[in-house]
Amino acid sequence: MPRHGFIHDKLDIKFLVLYIMARVASPIDFHALTDLTMCDDGVDYFEFAEAVSELVETGHLTLEDGLYAITEKGRTNGAACESSLPYTVKRKCGASLAKVNGILRRNAQVRAQVEDRPEGGCSVRMELDDNKGNLFTLELFCGSRDQAQRLAKGFRAEPERVYNDVITALLEGEKNGKFPGKEK
Known part of the structure; x- marks a missing residue:
């Protein structure tokens, strides 16, 4: 069956x-790499899977904990060959990469870890960064792992809301004179 895209082998x-x-913001899994690579009708899935495996074997990519990353060798060799890719393929990749990179950057700025405590229970540590560094860190004790995981999941879903709610509560308390030491 003939291929109809620009990628042929x-x-x-x-x-x-x-x-x-070379353009993703951080390491990605096979599924994300597949979605990004299938931007051209000429890409065959099985050849793609073989190509990725070979790129890992030759040291152009690394695979750690299920995530692929480019090596310096891959970056250098890729840069030397990228002019052979058609403009339309690069353009389609650029649009898809913009979406994926936005998600990857956001995920890198929002973190929540659950840890068991030696005395029992768990703690959940939630962090929100901006482009300049840490913006907000909150650590809470939880009676169970399930509760801690639910808090972590809620924070990951809406970190800005949690941040804004905490700031609002603190500022309203100050404004209403509820904090000790504030003169009325």
Whole structure:
């Protein structure tokens, strides 16, 4: 069956994978890499899977904890070959990469970890960063792991809301004279 896209063989797929990996904001899993690479109708899934495996074997990509990252060798060789990729393929990749990178950057700025405490229970540590560093850190004791995981999940879903609610509560308390030491 003839292919109708611009990518026609495994070498083209390797160039495309290196092009993508050089532009992602952080390591990605196989599913995300697949979604980004299937931007052209000429990409065959099985050749793609082989190409990724070969790029790891040759040291162009690394695979750690299920996440792929580009190596310096991959970055150098990819840059030398990216001019062979058609403009339309690069443009489609750029649009998809913008969405993925936005999600990756946001995920890097929002963290929540659950840890068991030696004396019992758990603690959940929730952190929110902006482009300049840490903006907000909150650590809470929880009676159970389930409760801690629910808090972590809620924080990951709406970290800005949690941040704003805490700031609002603190400022309203100050405004209403509820804090000791505030003169009325």
